[in-house]
Amino acid sequence: MKKRIWISGALSFLLSFNLSAQDAGVVKYASTITASDLEKHLTYLASDELEGRNTGDKGQKMAAEYLVEFYKGLGLAGPVDGSYLQKFNLVSVSYPEVTLTVGKQKLVNNKDFVFLGDGDLKKAAKVELVFLGLASEENMKKVDVKGKLVGLWAIGSRSQTVIQDIMKAGAAGIVIVTMEGQANFDRIANRYQSLSGTGRLGFEEPTKQEPVFLVSSDKMAALFDTPVETLKEAAKNNPESIKAQKASYLVKKQNKVVPTENVMAYLEGTDKKEEVLVISSHYDHVGINSKGEINNGADDDGSGTVSVMEIAEAFATAAKEGKKPRRSILFLNVTGEEKGLLGSEYYSEHPIFPLANTVNNINIDMVGRIDYEYQNAENKDYVYVIGSEMLSSHLKVINEYNNITYTNLILDYRYDAADDPNRFYYRSDHYNFAKHNIPVIFFFNGVHDDYHQPTDTVEKIEFPLMTKRAKLIFHTAWDLANRAERTPVDGTNDR
Template sequence: MKKLLLLLTATVFLLSCSPKKAVVSQKKNVDVAKYMNTINEANLSKNLHVVASDEMQGRNTGEEGQRKAGLYIIEQYKALGIKNPPGSTDYYQKVPSEFMKKGFSPRLGDSENIWAFIPGAEKPEEVVIISAHYDHIGMKNGEVFNGADDDGSGTVSLIEIAKAFAEAKKEGHAPKRSILFLHVTGEEHGLHGSRYYSENPLFPIKNTVADINIDMVGRRDTLSNHKENGKYVYVIGSDRLSSELHSINEEMNTKYVGLNLDYTFNARNDPNQFYFRSDHYNFAKKGIPSIFFFNGVHEDYHGPNDTADKIEYDLLTMRAKLAFTLAWELANRDNKIVVDKDGK
């Protein structure tokens, strides 16, 4: 009888535990690799052969080809059951032509950022942004500049990462924090789309946990060591604002992916200064910890031969998986990552 009483007491105690505690416990036991491995070469290739096709006319900002690519991107999110974020009317954040009249930009037509959203289950007001630009440089003398690597590779990576999160959510493992998948426009003409979002954010900057930016991740650069060992990715900016962002990325890579993390272009004195040349920088300027994944410059950079058949899909898959595992950890850890550096 005493044993029965103890058993009943224990059962009542377990049943009285809050759902929130149960979710936290469950999160810690999720098989992250299972969802990571839904990211695959076949889907990346299928989507990239559309996004970087001649039909998209090089996706120049504000032109018909870019709009076609945008519609295709939105179709993929709808098929995954991923909606536009709360507070928006659709999948577009309009970026007016007038805003993009700055610096070296030509006269551009009105354009749009594209956003999709998975709400957080426990801390929905805190948001992890994963970004990539979906514009390229259009056509010249009737020749299409397809931009498969720049940045079709990042564009399709976002879709695959979103698919992995959607699959986890379907099986009861929605992220604790919200995820905003942000395809920005106007990068090639001056980082306009990301600048527009950072100055007109849908969610408060103070609630933005980090930006994971993916720009050119489908090929290798011309360095000799990378020709022999292609399993690398350049990591830029991870240690500028948050020591935790840097260490977490290294931990996720060691645990799940196994790429060679190359910090060459993260050096403060590197002459290329890539830290200031992609969309993450507009988030970093606002004090948001930001990381930029990059494969470096190759012989087809901004040329007509940056085509989908040149992409190394096995390598693209590994890099997308790293971005996913980093986003997963940032979205599901107990506390927001610290901002403990000055950004320099």
């Protein structure tokens, strides 16, 4: 409560000190961010020619080349020993053969179950499938899980944590229900089926014999030959009442190296050049779906990528006119976000500039559209702001001040709640800075019907609104890059 009162008071102080006192020079540089330029860049990056910019594929590399040439043209430096590319390898992991049989039931991969875990076996493992239900201490005392496939009813729980706990207890593997309803499961199975030919992309890790099979609630009931409602009741406190079943499974694994690259451009500051502000977006998307349709990714995250480009141009224009920022700025377009925030994770583990000198991360992911919440609103000039007061009490105030002074958008904080069921705070690249206690601010327009669909195309982008959002981000970045003191880290990343 005290923190919120201080923020309100600080904002009032800032406004009373210099109410709407626009800096004409800064406005001039912000004016270089135009709807026509945003549209020009996005029309290329989200074109069919780039085939959805899937990580490691031709289209992603074409996008990288486009970004590099743009930054070169601005006169910005390549900070990786003169290069604009931070190259690294990912590994595409596929499982060309996964089988699961329970009793006489031979289950079909990506139809009856979805394989989520890891493993690589030379021959099928024969085990018992036991039912544990909820992974409570009481249930663990009643069911011996060691060496068994364990049936879990993890609805409402953080399934990944539960899985790790059960594996540590000696289980051979997991068969898990994470949501009720066949339709919900079918949506997941269809998505995994469409991705089955591409493999899972990530960093190379040793194989874990940790098979995890996701099934629907109806399928779990069928495996134990027990009605769903009976199984749900048994899951709470008498899982031992459910008869164990004979089972076998086989998992075969295949790895393929996938080279990819982050793109970055650097503008050196003046008297505080050792301190670095990072402005980021991800330029990858999800490629071509199983039907051969291109997911162009105009909003996700073509919109963020071209916003970073235009903000970079505004700073570069100022620098050419003798108005370089006090702090240095790294314009960072990362790869692999759609595969698990991989590019930003790699940067945070292999930073070009020390993380201790990184003052803030401003992350832009989807700023070109209007979402469900605002589609019928009278005033649609909004942007969602996430994470701005998590680690620094100053960052939210600074952004609000610049908004009131220059852009007058609705700053909506609804997704900044600790209990946000969407968990957006964890779902974009700022998180890999926040976890290192670097104050972040994440700008976002919310989701819409075209999210991760082939219909996320350029003609649906709201370019005037996107321009206003990009200008707000520029003004906030200008303030952070030029203020006397860096924003203090006086909060805790407690999510």
